[in-house]
Amino acid sequence: MKWLILGALLGLLLLYPSLLAVVVTVVAAIVSKPVLVAFGLGLAARPHLPRIRRWTA
Secondary structure (H helix, E strand, O other), X not given: OHHHHHHHHHXXXXXXXXXXXXXXXXXXXXXXXXXXXHHHHHHHHHHHOOOXXXXXX
């Protein structure tokens, strides 16, 4: 799925080269907010973290 999205984005960038400035601006705006960066890293790392077993009563 992520490869399809990446391919669509690259295809749009080939068709509309001026779109690159918009994409760079949006990415810079997201990266400048530490909360969004931390949330994105948490979403990316979540599937790779081991499950922690809770205490059972």
